[in-house]
Amino acid sequence: MGEAGHTGDLCSSCTVTSRCLLPRPEGGVWHCPEYRSIEFCCAERETWTMTDIGRIVEKHKGERGELISILEEIQAKYTYLPEEALRTVAEKTGRSLVDIYGVATFYRFFSLKPRGRHLLTCCVGTACHVRGAPRVVRELERQLSTPAGETTADRAFTLETQNCLGGCALGPIVVADGHYFSSVDPSKVAEIVSKTREGLDRVDVAHDRRIFPLEVSCSRCNRSLMDPDYPIDERPSIRVTISFGDKHGWLRLSALYGSYEIASEYEIPAETVANFFCPHCHAALEGAGDCVDCGSPMVPFIVRGGGIVQICSKRGCRAHMLDLSDVNEPASTA
Amino acid sequence: MIELTINGLPVTVEKGTTVLEAAQFLGFPIPTLCHMEGLTPYGACRLCVVEIGEGERAKLVTSCTYPAEPGLKVRTASSRVVRARKIIIELLLASCPQSKEIQDLASAHEVKQQRFRQEYEDCILCGRCVRMCEEQMMAKAIGFSGRGETRRIGTPFDKKSEACRTCGGCVYVCPACSLRCTYNEPEKAICGGCANLSPPCLDKEQFDDMMCFMSPCVACEIKR
Known part of the structure; x- marks a missing residue:
């Protein structure tokens, strides 16, 4: 993913091609990861914004407290609340811009300034304060060399403070990209920063004990789907055939339960629901019910040793279910 | 109709009347700052506090937002009310001493000094201009933004608002910048x-x- 070949589809407005090393698709156009923060890389943003925000507003129409839901969703998409987005929301909801601006500035959670790729939030509520949060903030400011509330020059980190995150007994608390670190002292700051830089969502395959390998087979023909010729996470991967839109090709999944590494013949855009097929008997891998998180169909596989593992067919949804039978049978019947 | 007593005097008012209006009807003076006829009551400045209830359950409420209740006993100038008002005026003086309206209030209530750190704010956040803009001018060009220390009044993004017709109503009603x-x-x-x-x-x-x-x-x- 992200190799040459995609560069042709890059949004042409960005002249900073050196930054466009890791393009990712959004709104059907490939952008560099920083395109949101770069003013001149956003020529395509305007038209895209309008339809996109219209959809978000429409989705929450009539809800109680719809405004906050709308703003939350916009912020989830853009990492901040752009001015033109708020103006569009005002237009679409019929509220006055003053009211929306008042709500957007009232809550600390909302930001009107572009944020960096990673968000570090330090709690400076009363309990965290007496437990030494100001020293943690100072250390964070020193290591990132940016004052609290600001974004680093390379747009990698945004450092913010919160007045209480509600975990007073565990303070001082630092939240890095949604991951909570408790009882933080200045000596732990460096580790948090470097872990965040590496990416906290990456699973530590070697050391995480929640991760174990599975061997799966097709639920119809029962032939093994393991592919030793294409290792992922240094293990044989699971090979299936998928189709979405007019694309039809292979997909390889990590055999480690808990790892989300995949490889695919075609890049699968986020939120795409794909159809899964067995590469041997070409039967559709289906009939496992719907995902509890997003409602998309689940894809079943037979686990060697007895049991079924299901994964959600939607790209980006991490729902999965493992149902092992027979494995602990002797223990439970004994 | 609702019957209540204000400073011992019984008065009958219509449902929906506020304690402030009832007291003004009887002629009891209650100082106000954020209150303005024609604008919705807001209860921001707390100057119009009165004491309701009796004994241990007596409490201070803002008369501009408190609706008249049957049997309510109101005292508009008890020692507790006067003390509270004086402190409020002192605090207003501390933040915005240049306002003629606040100076007048201070002299009327014999507040001759203020004991807090002196600041020179342009705004006491009484919200008169915001309500004027919304309710009388139907513009909604200005509003509150931020919260706590950073709360202030302004147009969205501090840019000239398209909704503003430069009517000047906000400046006209402002008690701080007159x-x-x-x-x-x-x-x-x-x-x-x-x-x-x-x-x-x-x-x-x-x-x-x-x-x-x-x-x-x-x-x-x-x-x-």
């Missing part, structure tokens, strides 16, 4: 205030004969 052009803080003595009021001042540049509603304005005189 004396802007004769600031008594030394370093701001020659206006400085008018520089903030871009809409009327800008218009005046185009129309030589136009009178600013704050006329005579020192800043304009100096420019000339």
Whole structure:
């Protein structure tokens, strides 16, 4: 993913091609990861914004407290609340811009300034304060060399403070990209920063004990789907055939339960629901019910040793279910 | 109709009347600042506090927002009320001493000093201008933003609002800036205030004969 070949589809407005090393698709156009923060890389943003925000507003129409839901969703998409987005929301909801601006500035959670790729939030509520949060903030400011509330020059980190995150007994608390670190002292700051830089969502395959390998087979023909010729996470991967839109090709999944590494013949855009097929008997891998998180169909596989593992067919949804039978049978019947 | 007693005097008022209106009907003076006829009650300045209830359950409430209740016993000038009001005036003086309206209140209530750290704010966040803009001018051009320490009044993104018709209603009702052009803080003595009021001042540049509603304005005189 992200190799040459995609560069042709890059949004042409960005002249900073050196930054466009890791393009990712959004709104059907490939952008560099920083395109949101770069003013001149956003020529395509305007038209895209309008339809996109219209959809978000429409989705929450009539809800109680719809405004906050709308703003939350916009912020989830853009990492901040752009001015033109708020103006569009005002237009679409019929509220006055003053009211929306008042709500957007009232809550600390909302930001009107572009944020960096990673968000570090330090709690400076009363309990965290007496437990030494100001020293943690100072250390964070020193290591990132940016004052609290600001974004680093390379747009990698945004450092913010919160007045209480509600975990007073565990303070001082630092939240890095949604991951909570408790009882933080200045000596732990460096580790948090470097872990965040590496990416906290990456699973530590070697050391995480929640991760174990599975061997799966097709639920119809029962032939093994393991592919030793294409290792992922240094293990044989699971090979299936998928189709979405007019694309039809292979997909390889990590055999480690808990790892989300995949490889695919075609890049699968986020939120795409794909159809899964067995590469041997070409039967559709289906009939496992719907995902509890997003409602998309689940894809079943037979686990060697007895049991079924299901994964959600939607790209980006991490729902999965493992149902092992027979494995602990002797223990439970004994 | 609702019967209540104010300072021992019984009064009958219509449902929906506030304690402030009932007291004014009887002629009891209650000082107000954020309250303004024609605007919805807001209860921001707390100056109109009165004491309701009896004995241990007596409490202070803002009369401008408290609706009259049957059998309610109101005291508009008990020692507790007077003490609270004086402190509120002192606090207002601490944040915005240049306001003529607050100075008048202070002298009327014999507040001769204030014991808090002196600041020179332009705004006491009474919300009169915001309500004026919304309710009387139907514009909704200005509003509150931020919270706590950073709460302030302004247009969205601090840009000239498309909804604003530069009617000047907000400046007209402002209790804090009515004396802007004769600031008594030394370093701001020659206006400085008018520089903030871009809409009327800008218009005046185009129309030589136009009178600013704050006329005579020192800043304009100096420019000339």
